[in-house]
Amino acid sequence: xxxxxxxxxxxxxxxxxxxxxxxxxxxxxxxxxxxxxxxxxxxxxxxxxxxxxxxxxxxxxxxxxxxxxxxxxxxxxxxxxxxxxxxxxxxxxxxxxxxxxxxxxxxxxxxxxxxxxxxxxxxxxxxxxxxxxxxxxxxxxxxxxxxxxxxxxxxxxxxxxxxxxxxxxxxxxxxxxxxxxxxxxxxxxxxxxxxxxxxxxxxxxxxxxxxxxxxxxxxxxxxxxxxxxxxxxxxxxxxxxxxxxxxxxxxxxxxxxxxxxxxxxxxxxxxxxxxxxxxxxxxxxxxxxxxxxxxxxxxxxxxxxxxxxxxxxxxxxxxxxxxxxxxxxxxxxxxxxxxxxxxxxxxxxxxxxxxxxxxxxxxxxxxxxxxxxxxxxxxxxxxx
Numbered sequence: 486x487x488x489x490x491x492x493x494x495x496x497x498x499x500x501x502x503x504x505x506x507x508x509x510x511x512x513x514x515x516x517x518x519x520x521x522x523x524x525x526x527x528x529x530x531x532x533x534x535x536x537x538x539x540x541x542x543x544x545x546x547x548x549x550x551x552x553x554x555x556x557x558x559x560x561x562x563x564x565x566x567x568x569x570x571x572x573x574x575x576x577x578x579x580x581x582x583x584x585x586x587x588x589x590x591x592x593x594x595x596x597x598x599x600x601x602x603x604x605x606x607x608x609x610x611x612x613x614x615x616x617x618x619x620x621x622x623x624x625x626x627x628x629x630x631x632x633x634x635x636x637x638x639x640x641x642x643x644x645x646x647x648x649x650x651x652x653x654x655x656x657x658x659x660x661x662x663x664x665x666x667x668x669x670x671x672x673x674x675x676x677x678x679x680x681x682x683x684x685x686x687x688x689x690x691x692x693x694x695x696x697x698x699x700x701x702x703x704x705x706x707x708x709x710x711x712x713x714x715x716x717x718x719x720x721x722x723x724x725x726x727x728x729x730x731x732x733x734x735x736x737x738x739x740x741x742x743x744x745x746x747x748x749x750x751x752x753x754x755x756x757x758x759x760x761x762x763x764x765x766x767x768x769x770x771x772x773x774x775x776x777x778x779x780x781x782x783x784x785x786x787x788x789x790x791x792x793x794x795x796x797x798x799x800x801x802x803x804x805x806x807x808x809x810x811x812x813x814x815x816x817x818x819x820x821x822x823x824x825x826x827x828x829x830x831x832x833x834x835x836x837x838x839x840x841x842x843x844x845x846x847x848x849x850x851x852x853x854x855x856x857x858x859x860x861x862x863x864x865x866x867x868x869x
Contacts, residue, residue, distance in 0.1 A: 518593055519553035528690060529604065529683030533615075542615040545683035546608040548574065549599045549691075550588075556595030559862040562694050562718045563597040565687065567680070569700030571622055571667050573607030574600040576699065580842045581662035582650040587697070587841050590850040599691070603702070604679040605670050616671035624655050624664060630804065631839045632660055639804075641773035646802035647835030648843035663842065673726075673739070674746045677704050681747065684709040688716040695857065699723040700838065703812075704745040711749050711789045719794040719860055721853050724838055728808035729815040730763055730778045743780070743815050751785035751819075761785060770810065777811035779818050786820035794860040795823035796853060800836030824856070 530544030555561045566588060568576040577588040577600050588598045602609040605616045613619075628636070633653030634643035651659035670676055684705060688694060693716050698706035703725020710717040729743045741758035742749050748758075755761060762781035769776050795816070799809040806827070813825035828836055833848055840849055 518589065520592070521551050521553040523548070523550040525549075527609075528686040529679070540612060540614075541610075542612045543604050543679050543682060544609055545604050545680065545687070546574075546602040547599055547687060548601075549597065550592055551597040552592050552595055554595055556858070559858050560718075560864070561596060562861075563599050563691055564591050564697060565599045565601070565684070565694050566697040567601055567684070567699070567702040567705060568603065568606075569698075569702050570676075571669060572699075573602045573666060573668050575607075575666045576839075576841060577697075580650065580659075580846060581666070582659040584650075585847065587846065587850045590847050591854060594854050596695075596854075599687070599694070601683075601687070603670070603676065603705075604683055605676070606668050611670075616675060619671075620669040622664070622667035622669055627664060627667070628654050628660070631837055632663065634802065634804070634837060640807055642802050642806040643804070644802075645835060646837050648802075648840070648845055649837065650842075650844050663839075673701070676701065677708065677746050680705045681708040681712070685712050688713050692716065693718050695719045695721065697721040697723070697853075698725060699841070701726050703727070704740065704747070707745050707749065707790065708747050710793055711787070714789040714793060717793055719857055720796070721857065722795060722797045723840065724799055724803060724805040724809060725797070725812055727805070728775055728777060728811035735765075743819075744812060749787055750789045752788040753785055755785055773807060775808040775811060777808070777814055779811075779815055784818045784820075787816070788820070790816070790819075790821045793821075794857075794864075795821065796856050797823055797825040798840075798849070798853065799825070799827050800838060800840045801827065801829040801834050802836060803838040803840075805838060826852075826856075828852075 525546065525548045527544045527546055530541040532538035533540050566577040568574065577586050579586045588600055592598050605611045611619060632649045635646045638644050651657040653660055655661065655664065695718050696706045696709065703722055706720050706722060710720060727744065730738050730740055732739045740746055743761065763778050764781050765778050766776050797809060797813050799806055810825060813823055816823045828849065831852060833845060833852065836843055840846060
């Protein structure tokens, strides 16, 4: 497919109604955003039979926008934003109550932004014969997990949730807009395989970039960085799929390689995940926290992830607040330095798992962007 481009276009974007609360001040007195170049393309698709093709699968939709003015004072790389489970590009391009999203914020700070629909989601066609039968999103599950967890708290931190824009239940405008965007996909292992392959193809096409992952796409960021460590300049990891190895029930291993379902490059090499030899901590590290699983010592190192700046972000009220520290500590044990920030520790309160859609979403984006600028400025080549 040919990329289409519009150059020199001044766009006054995202000046929808402001919602009282965190983030409103960040949206006032905005200048028009001038986009120098934008377009769409697909990466990663393959025909079922190259000699006599009838359909394609694995393709990933990509939309990019490049601002007229680049960020100054540090290297500027494309920001690639990868949505999580049940979502699509709308996770980052706006909010369900009509405010600007993270994509626009980073554009306004001078970063090129690429947003994707993972294979089988949104504008990336769903191929039943390859991906399997799709599920159907449920209203109650989304209310309880994402938008109104404090009504019926099933984890300790849920009572702290205050940032969803509206009541968080069906019939409310913001929830109805959020629910309208839901897009069930394929199984987790297949999604990891197809999305990783497509992300590798994207980096091979556009060059070095910063990956922003959320939830289900967390493992896709790890596997892509493992495959192309020289092309991933930083990872902004928002509540990644976790905790390491097991899901909630500790009955079946979901991520056999710790933070992924696909193999990672360990040192010493591991040909089988059983070689990692896992052990669970005897006691949780605090109230409302999971007991973490980790490798037995001496731990194998994740050599390709080491040296990539990593920020792991956790919301105060999210169900992930129970165990994101386990992911951070798994990385540290594997020799991968990372900064894990619980947003409440930097004065950002009340956020759930879908923080990029919540009332203070731009406050969170500002924190992440400042962290990224600081990391890249330290690695700025001499004379640049």
